[in-house]
Amino acid sequence: MSAYGTVRGAVFEPGDEGYDAARTGFQTAGPHRPAVIVVAEDAEDVRAAVERAAAQGMPVAVQNTGHGLPLPADGGLLIVTRKMTGVEIDSEARTARIGAGVRWAQVVAEAAPHGLAPLSGSSPGVGAVSYTLGGGIGLMSRRYGFAADHVRSVDAVTADARLRHVTPESDPDLFWALLGGRANFGVVTSLEIGLLPVARLYGGGLYFDADLIPAVMDVWRRWTETVPDEMTSSVALMPVPDVPAFPEPLRGRHVAHVRIAFTGDAVEGERLIAPLRAIGPRLVDTAGEMPYTDSGLIHNEPPVPMAYRATNVAVGALDGDLAGDLLALAGPGAPDRAIVEVRHLGGAMAKPPAVPNAVGNRDAGYLVGLLSKLGPDDTGVAALHDRFGGLLAACARGQVLNFLFGPNATPDQVRAAYEPETYRRLAELKAQYDPSNLFRLNHNIAPAK
Template sequence: MTDFTPLREATTAPVLTPGDSGYATELLSNNRFWQHTPEAVVAVTSVDDIAAVVRFAAEHTLPIRVLATGHGDESAITDGIVISTKHLLGVTVNPEAKTATFSAGTTWADIVAAADAHHLAAITGAAPGIGAVGYLLGGGIGPLVRSHGISSDYLTSLTLVTADADIVTADAATNPDLFWALRGGKGGFGVVTEATIRLVELPALYAGNIMFAEEHIEAVLRGWVDYTATAPASVSTSVAIMRFPPLPELPPFLSGKTLIALRFAFPGGADEGAALVAPLRALAPSVVDSVRPMGPMDVPSIHEDPTDPAPSTGVGGLLSSVDHDFATALLGLVGAGEDIALVSVELRHLGAAAAVDVPEGSAAGGRIGAFTYYAVGILAEPEHVPTVKAACAELVTTLGPWLSPQTMVNMTTTAYLDPVEFAEAWPPAIFDRLATLRVEYDPTRVFPYAPV
């Protein structure tokens, strides 16, 4: 067992080991199924704390993993040191430069609020409570993905602690190869402590969520498939077939019900937006229709994703296309009247701005995908794992003819464990360059990110 006394003496941050008060709380993940039990977790509050942890880990040959909100957890951490960044908070907006600089533990909700105070908007993810840094390192597909592109394209600078405990900047002029890698290459390069993103003006937004009852799932799904074939590049949409458990805290129209939700986002005025969404509204009578004029503060709420932690697992990836044969196959598995251990199966329309890389290039994968898919099952008890995993596997098999040969690392769930799936998260040339840079920046694998 490692003696952490020297680390405690080298930093003012709490160094917690099993049995210490606060150890389990510090390791809580948004995915409550996974119980992390590393040798130690360090609740860092400064860049110097992180550098001290990296030096100690390198000297003692201990792997380091980083935990913020834990939205991407798909396995338990049982060794080494976890650096918890949830206490590294803060956002500073430069309204003249139209940028936001934020610390590693900051969530999108705080960034959006800070930007909104200056009448600016961040190109965020779909969940306000997710950690912005982890999301951005993997690319990021948000509610405005077709009109504004992949979220990591808005990164302008990052600060990180590398494997040799150096504190470095990565931007277009300083360490440009590292900057390229961090915009979509995910982990294995160091611990990001701070990031700066470009903000945008969003003077008008017409967006929201329309829900339809179970008997309309087929009509809505097929109608959405047709709609995406000619949708303008300014419109981002997605659909999700959802099975809500019978819980008293849910409203009656959701509790115990199966519905299909259709999400719509258009960065423009209400009149044009209403005309663009009209064909979707006409697909069937709605249960809920929240599509309306919104402000930048509302962007992370467009999808109305759940915000509470839950024990879950899922599967996701990219699709090359969808058509009515695809709809028939999917409906046969998760449509009206079907019984499957998945609470949500979501499809998002890509293309348009998402397919275009930044001029200087980035490591973000998935630009060839036309759609994403992501399915989630709840693991209320350990015995639910085989059933949910089987449902995930059946979904992948069903979608086989439409799967893209490449995916995006944020859309996968087991890429960190499976070398084949990991390699498919980027085009081959990008994957090879990332592998070279990981060896260059972390030759002793202090950060054991890649499963190779």
């Protein structure tokens, strides 16, 4: 362990004990190999680390949980924020101030006694700040919009090593760019977010066996065209390993998992999902009223770090032919094992936020994703993802940053996450706030020339 200026937190260089643990996140493919790691204790540690890196011309990356690693921080400075875990709830204002190392599970737990909830995502273990900076498609987003739409203020260290308190009034351009621009405009040390008056949901999962997958895709697609904005749902087609970590009825099967999150009452929720239940018998059916603190059980995503490759395409509509093509690509009997997920968008996500931000592709109706778990033999994974991209090319509206799980997200993929005018404005602001592209080990937006 070595000294690094005035930083109070731990500092690691290659070969130090603790270096590997500090650099490793949830995504284990393409791990970081930074020249220096700073495990920040507070905002001043972040500021001092950025100042030192800028003086040395060393690029900066930031990581909390490491779910969405876009580029390895090889040779750069990696700022790890996982110790910055403060959460302050203001129940009267319905806000929370959250540190850069906070995960959604902590915010959910601390907001719940006040009858409030954040616009959190499907996995409670994801970092709340990075999720929000990338837009944030949550369990209630058709009702309440993107998580970024509910941010009140941002504390961030910019490339000039200044710690700034950014609001729509103090710096509307930087506020706009930070929310949607992810890590391109500074290292965010905390956010103030709005909370929602939600204590419970009608939600859960309906799991169907392989023979019903075509019917599930067809019925769910048509059903999404009829449901109110209070209903947010998705469907995942996935091969379930035959291991004890999964419920016995699912093990070794290829299943369709329909995920339901409805903010209305349970009686209406039961009525709304009746057409889905009518498809046929479920292997598992957990849909019912639940406290919001149990909302992570809806998607029930594995909490164990792993190596994976994922991409996504936002589309306007999901026609029957496309659903059939997705089944042929990665459904039962397909040569390559992968997870296909389709999320229903629209609703409040399609509406302009009260305070503008840079989140793109709001006009998309669905988000189609492909995830491949990587192992000793990854033969065919790249080709599968290429076929996936080609399959959706004709109907693509763009991509979503938070679902571009690296490593090695391409410039074209990042550009596709925004409308052309939004990307142009982001590049111009990047030239203003970070002209040397100090913050480039991310979903990078290069400064305009």
